[in-house]
Amino acid sequence: MPYRVLSQQEVADYLHLTAADIERLVKNGDIPFEMRGKRTVFRKQDIDEWASQRILKLADKPLAEYHQKTTRATQSAFPTAAIMPDMTQPAFIAPGLTAKSKASIIRDMVALAVSTGRVYDPHALIASVEEREALCPTAFPGGLALLHSRYQQPAFSEEPFIVLGRALQPIHFGSPDGRPTDLFFLVCCQDVKLHLHTLARICLMAQKSALLALLREADDATSMYDCLVNAEKEVLENQNAAE
Template identity: 40%
Template sequence: EKLSDFHRRTTAKYHDLSDEAAIIPALMKPEWIEAGMTCRSKSSVIRQMVDLADRTGLLCYRGELVESLVEREKLCSTALSGGLALLHPRNHEPYMFEDSFVVVGKTVAQIPFGSPDRSTTDIFFLICCQDDRIHLHVLARLCMMCHQTSLLLEMRGTDHPHELHRILADSERQIIQQTRNP
């Protein structure tokens, strides 16, 4: 009985990955957004983001996630220009999470995180996906949202998780609209 329950909870769930489908509402909740993180280093950001992921109730192997994130950052930083980082495990193991999800963190001060342009970082997304297909779709969607809308600027204007979630959903709607009307 326990084995079948585990299998039911951890089997990859269907997520609509079409260009016109919104993924933010399915993968992100206001409770999974932490504004005002006081981290001052890459390692403290990783730990605090994993703490946030753990609070979703969807993380099965906390230690493995930390280890995989550290390995991924050693390979090449997930920080991008514009002050954001798209943290994700080095490998996407279906057993690590009960379902795919994304948590978001904002630090009170910008910190060095290894951006290719050497800029500092204050907005962090931790992408926790059960397979490569979902992961790549989420990564592409977040990149488009961050670089083709005013998402980052608007996120820096508030520390309220519900408002941040609304801003993220609005940004995604803009991207979907751009896809429909190129």
């Protein structure tokens, strides 16, 4: 339902924020909204795009707080809180991408996604990932990019999954620090809430563990998979200890 219109309270519930948080974001002009008479409303499609961009920019504490909320919200689907064992596997990881441009990285990552057997329409997925990158690059400092489609739609994939690629030659992918990127995740989720939670989880793993360095040192896809599982376990244990 990308064209659905949400109320302020519905947006707060959807994003795991308070109504006061949404009111402050509206007041500061930090969230897309429309006025219909005296009512403040939000287009779901705009909110989904905004939320994905916002998560990639969250600093340490706000990210941890948001992740804690989304972990609770997805507990019914993931009782142990871990998502990596369900969403990826060694066969979904390519440790030696040879692409040398942004366009070729996107093509190779979608090809890797297609190899999982879970993608319905590769051409539509490529187009949507390219649209998302044109809107705002998904690369951020540390040499990491979290590719995803502009809209999360069941038409793209059969079930949620993550693929990971490591480029042999880092390329410029639009990171704010101007440095090249060599680690690329492609996140494919039909459900927007799971999509946002997955982005938050990977960001937290990158911030709160040695994941990125370990992925670069790993010998093969199986070792890279183990790095993901262990980093997630570390992050969840630390989160539980802090609660």
